[in-house]
Amino acid sequence: MPLKRRSKIRYGSLLIYAIGDKLVNDAIQLSHDVTASIKNDSRLFEDELGPDYLARVFLDRCEGTSLGGFVPPDAILVPIPRSSPLKEHSSWPALRIAEALLAAGIGERVEPLLERIEATRSSSRDHGERLPERHYATSSARPLDLFADCPVVLVDDVIASGATALGMAWRLDDVIGRRDLRVLAIAQVKTVGDASFDLLSPTVGEIRFDPESGKASRVP
Amino acid sequence: MRQDTLSGLLGHLNEIESKKAPASIYLDGHEEILYLTPKISVVGTRHPSELGGKRAYKLAWEIAVGEGVVVSGLAQGVDTIAHSAAMKAGGKTIAVLGTGCDVAFPSENAKLLDQIRRDHLAISQFAPGTPAKRGNFPQRNRTMALLSDATVIVEAGETSGTKHQGWEALRLGRPLFLLQSLAESGLDWVNEMLQYGARPLLDSSELFEVLPAVTDAHNAVEAPF
Numbered sequence: 001m002p003l004k005r006r007s008k009i010r011y012g013s014l015l016i017y018a019i020g021d022k023l024v025n026d027a028i029q030l031s032h033d034v035t036a037s038i039k040n041d042s043r044l045f046e047d048e049l050g051p052d053y054l055a056r057v058f059l060d061r062c063e064g065t066s067l068g069g070f071v072p073p074d075a076i077l078v079p080i081p082r083s084s085p086l087k088e089h090s091s092w093p094a095l096r097i098a099e100a101l102l103a104a105g106i107g108e109r110v111e112p113l114l115e116r117i118e119a120t121r122s123s124s125r126d127h128g129e130r131l132p133e134r135h136y137a138t139s140s141a142r143p144l145d146l147f148a149d150c151p152v153v154l155v156d157d158v159i160a161s162g163a164t165a166l167g168m169a170w171r172l173d174d175v176i177g178r179r180d181l182r183v184l185a186i187a188q189v190k191t192v193g194d195a196s197f198d199l200l201s202p203t204v205g206e207i208r209f210d211p212e213s214g215k216a217s218r219v220p
Numbered sequence: 221m222r223q224d225t226l227s228g229l230l231g232h233l234n235e236i237e238s239k240k241a242p243a244s245i246y247l248d249g250h251e252e253i254l255y256l257t258p259k260i261s262v263v264g265t266r267h268p269s270e271l272g273g274k275r276a277y278k279l280a281w282e283i284a285v286g287e288g289v290v291v292s293g294l295a296q297g298v299d300t301i302a303h304s305a306a307m308k309a310g311g312k313t314i315a316v317l318g319t320g321c322d323v324a325f326p327s328e329n330a331k332l333l334d335q336i337r338r339d340h341l342a343i344s345q346f347a348p349g350t351p352a353k354r355g356n357f358p359q360r361n362r363t364m365a366l367l368s369d370a371t372v373i374v375e376a377g378e379t380s381g382t383k384h385q386g387w388e389a390l391r392l393g394r395p396l397f398l399l400q401s402l403a404e405s406g407l408d409w410v411n412e413m414l415q416y417g418a419r420p421l422l423d424s425s426e427l428f429e430v431l432p433a434v435t436d437a438h439n440a441v442e443a444p445f
Binding site for chain 2: 042199
């Protein structure tokens with residue numbers, strides 16, 4: 001009998017990826033540059049690559065915040081695939097982030113259990129599409145012999161509606177069974193307009209599924 | 221002209237970039253152009269259709285007017301059109317060569333290369349004096365993908381060498397765009413690239429939505445936290 005799909009999942013994020021008028025709000029450009037350096041694994045400040053810098057920030061700056069303790073020490077970090085299939089030796093931002101987190105002492109190990117088998121539009125550019133089912137249908141997961149209570153943290157660079165993460169969680173549930181599973185994204189998309197905001201904004205919330213619309217949404 | 225390494229010029233390369241990065245880079249011209257963003261490769265066939273040529277011109281012009289840097293390979297056809305349009309629009313261009321920086325290929329582009337070396341920037345991974353050799357151009361195309369923030373393929377046939385740059389852009393995680401007309405061509409390699417993340421491009425404004433801001437990245441940004 002197939003598992004009933006989970007209708008919600010906890011998420012955590014560290015930074016804001018701001019949406020607004022760059023011409024009016026200078027801070028928006030910085031949020032884009034920081035996020036780009038994470039996605040592209042490129043030099044951010046001085047000579048440190050983005051993911052390594054952000055992993056250090058996560059470790060140093062999240063204690064005492066809502067994000068402190070979000071990743072259990074025995075967690076398996078599972079990177080979320082890109083929006084298209086990958087050829088060998090290709091850039092995979094979420095894998096690089098997961099490896100940087102592990103190197104900083106966060107989580108127990110990295111397991112790339114998920115794979116994208118068919119292209120889908122990147123959720124960060126697909127403002128109207130929040131369908132976890134599409135991500136479920138275009139991905140596959142390999143099983144892994146894990147101890148039953150081992151928590152899993154899905155890792156991604158940017159979270160928008162949470163549709164990608166929820167679809168991937170469903171896919172993972174199929175092969176490893178229901179367990180403590182949460183999502184960690186380096187940045188969350190937030191519309192700021194011309195308002196000021198804190199780039200470093202540790203947040204814990206929930207991704208929820210609406211069965212009527214088939215869409216996911218993130219709170220906050 | 222001087223010689224350097226890519227990591228010496230651009231800072232630490234990540235593991236994916238290092239895999240196919242050239243050992244040396246020769247620069248001839250205004251080096252500061254290398255640090256401007258966004259740098260957008262405009263590439264394609266050596267024998268574009270009339271419409272393809274116009275599209276290449278328009279695209280390169282609009283990139284230059286938008287203060288992006290047009291990167292191309294000095295080949296005849298789309299590359300020549302792209303360099304020329306960028307310069308006529310008052311913008312900047314980088315030529316990434318499959319020969320030494322002092323060797324024009326094709327020879328008809330000698331004046332173009334001189335102008336680029338004088339007023340813009342020529343880059344090569346091949347030592348001065350290196351002639352055109354077939355095997356150099358796929359390597360050049362991969363280096364062009366690495367140096368650029370994005371690649372746009374304007375028009376290309378089934379056997380075009382431009383494909384090497386497209387696949388390398390995808391491997392590096394750089395945005396790869398195919399002009400809408402090419403994306404709808406039905407060519408096998410085009411369909412395969414779309415499956416692996418290439419995006420159709422209808423309007424040049426889409427480039428600036430997804431790429432880094434117009435900046436001079438030579439100076440490191442101060443860490444905000």
